[in-house]
Amino acid sequence: MVKETAVSFTLFNTAIGRCAIAWSERGVVGVQLPGRDAAATRAALLRRHPGAREAAPPDEVARAIDGIVALIAGERRDLADIVLDLDGLPEFNRRVYALARTIKPGATLTYGAIAAQLGEPDARGVGEAMGRNPCPIIVPCHRVVAAGGKFGGFSAPGGIATKRRLLAIEAAQTQAEPTLFDRYGGLEFELRRSGAKTRRDRG
Numbered sequence: 731m732v733k734e735t736a737v738s739f740t741l742f743n744t745a746i747g748r749c750a751i752a753w754s755e756r757g758v759v760g761v762q763l764p765g766r767d768a769a770a771t772r773a774a775l776l777r778r779h780p781g782a783r784e785a786a787p788p789d790e791v792a793r794a795i796d797g798i799v800a801l802i803a804g805e806r807r808d809l810a811d812i813v814l815d816l817d818g819l820p821e822f823n824r825r826v827y828a829l830a831r832t833i834k835p836g837a838t839l840t841y842g843a844i845a846a847q848l849g850e851p852d853a854r855g856v857g858e859a860m861g862r863n864p865c866p867i868i869v870p871c872h873r874v875v876a877a878g879g880k881f882g883g884f885s886a887p888g889g890i891a892t893k894r895r896l897l898a899i900e901a902a903q904t905q906a907e908p909t910l911f912d913r914y915g916g917l918e919f920e921l922r923r924s925g926a927k928t929r930r931d932r933g
Contacts, residue, residue, distance in 0.1 A: 738783050751795060760778055760864045826856055830869050831869055
């Protein structure tokens, strides 16, 4: 019989509300974005990790929390060094999450572009994997968008409004210059909108 890994969690404050993070001895297993209040956030995390115990975070998890808080506050932080425990997830999902973690703050990549890089002919599997992302922010699914400048889905509390807010926070601390991701439908759309707004303001 395989022994289940113990999971602990804690809640913490961010610029968008009270989040939660869960971890095992192998790494972070989940991040919960804010619900309507702390009780809702706690309940949502416990639905995903029944039996998890609330505890003070160890040093490595505390550093992960600091990184998440700073990123949501608008600082340029790379969370790629946070160790995740994705044991038990499908291999395809883990590949999608690993690629998503390479997208830097202020940049975006489309579902189709990720599918193409993984050698997959259909982007729907990428969308499904993102919808099941257990560690939002650390695995930045909010940076994965639909083609044509559309935001695509977002399964976390608040839905598209939360995704828009996270992207706005990150765009606010980067220069609006074209990047490699523009040809995949990322910043190019935002640049067109910004240009149109500027022209209207001048008119």
